[in-house]
Amino acid sequence: MTDDGGGGLGDSDPLALPDLASRALRGSVIAASDEFFAEKENLILPGAPTFTPQTFGHKGQVYDGWETRRRRGPSGALPGADEHDWVIVRLGAAGVVYAVLVDTAYFTGNYPQSCSVEGARADGYGDVASAAEWVPLVPRSPLTGDAQHVFQVASELLCTHVRLRIYPDGGVARLRVHGTVVPSPSLLEGLTFDLAALENGGDVIACSDRFYSSPRNVLSPGLSRVMGEGWETRRRREPGNEWLVVRLTGQSEVALAEIDTSGYIGNPPGAASLLGIDAAVSSLDDSSAWFPLLPRTPLLPDTPHRFRLPGSRPVTHVRLDVFPDGGVARLRLHGSLTSHGLAGVRRRWAETAGS
Known part of the structure; x- marks a missing residue:
């Protein structure tokens, strides 16, 4: 089999693997700690994020991503809440995750300081947030504004869900979860x-x-x-x-x-x-x-x-x-x-x- 210049889509580059979280594969965002400024569902849209300056809604500048409010409790947290925000994504297909991309595009003064990612396998359609056993995929890692951050994943765990944690709050434009489907x-x-x-x-x-x-x-x-x-x-x-x-x-x-x-x-x-x-x-x-x-x-x-x-x-x-x-x-x-x-x-x- 020869290749006339197009190249394979193979496994050498994990970012060339399917995005298991994508809405195009019927992934969904099922829960979030907060989505005051921008909706959690934007995280898994298949297209690249966009931005139009000076576009304001009743809560401020409109962002194509997920953005939480500023935390104002002890240690910067909302009263009675964890000291960070989180979001849970149901993958479109169960699979093994090899790379996660956290994109802070257009978030320049309101991006999180760091993030971590966990995975879980949940059978059926129950309450994943409280029932699943979460396993680390990406350790807590620093983030910068308006940039794509790629994290390699070494785990061979079969995942049906991933949880993105951001510290302490802020905005993320897109979350990509690249891996192979395991039916x-x-x-x-x-x-x-x-x-x-x-x-x-x-x-x-x-x-x-x-x-x-x-x-x-x-x-x-x-x-x-x-x-x-x-x-x-x-x-x-x-x-x-x-x-x-x-x-x-x-x-x-x-x-x-x-x-x-x-x-x-x-x-x-x-x-x-x-x-x-x-x-x-x-x-x-x-x-x-x-x-x-x-x-x-x-x-x-x-x-x-x-x-x-x-x-x-x-x-x-x-x-x-x-x-x-x-x-x-x-x-x-x-x-x-x-x-x-x-x-x-x-x-x-x-x-x-x-x-």
């Missing part, structure tokens, strides 16, 4: 599901071009609302075509593919094809080991295309080729895990969940 085998065994979906442990590991938007977008939950929420390449001016490679949840049998060009009206690919490989028996770099799942097939603009795939040959990775270039909103690969694939999912869950 629960109990929710996958015996079922047909989207094997490529980020929330099920799929991911894009390589692509030829990401000029306009990330190829990982095609695996996101829900529908693409605008072109920027899919994967769109630049206009190709040389021979060849654009492509991406998806690592599935595990070894699987794929029965149905959906290639969705919704929203791409003047810029969809003219055609697409799918190849598969079983990396349990062949190297991804062995071009002869890739076999066809879907032959080169014309695509229409602004259309969800569904294709029944023949055969039941096991695959661990699928390559989408688009001819010659263009935009794809979503790629869905429906099927089920093989016994070997399910065993791998169970093993990964046990390694990280401690069960």
Whole structure:
């Protein structure tokens, strides 16, 4: 498998891993000690923070982030409260965290002095704040204003939630929690599901071009609302075509593919094809080991295309080729895990969940 300049999305850079907290992955902010000046939900918005000077609401300057009031009790704390503020985020998918990014963009005179991050695994939908056992992910570390702070995480703990503590108060624009999804085998065994979906442990590991938007977008939950929420390449001016490679949840049998060009009206690919490989028996770099799942097939603009795939040959990775270039909103690969694939999912869950 070669890369025509796009590079892989691999694990060497933890910031290249999916943001498990992102609202785009259906993460949510479930609790906070205070959000007087700016709402806690802003923390996990997928876009970059913005700022318009001299924009005032009834509580002061409007910030795109989470901002707490100034503490005024003993040691700077609000009466009856802890001596710092905190916020709890439910991750969009359970996983292992490898890096946390705390962004204080545009907070220049009102940022926290320091922060720490903890993780927890909580089964079900109970009261996480009081019931969860919290484990340190990032020790208390200094922060500066209007800057991105990246913290490496060494823990292999499976997390469903993270808690950001700020000392003593202030504003944080964005919280990014980068890691790998670890799906629960109990929710996958015996079922047909989207094997490529980020929330099920799929991911894009390589692509030829990401000029306009990330190829990982095609695996996101829900529908693409605008072109920027899919994967769109630049206009190709040389021979060849654009492509991406998806690592599935595990070894699987794929029965149905959906290639969705919704929203791409003047810029969809003219055609697409799918190849598969079983990396349990062949190297991804062995071009002869890739076999066809879907032959080169014309695509229409602004259309969800569904294709029944023949055969039941096991695959661990699928390559989408688009001819010659263009935009794809979503790629869905429906099927089920093989016994070997399910065993791998169970093993990964046990390694990280401690069960």
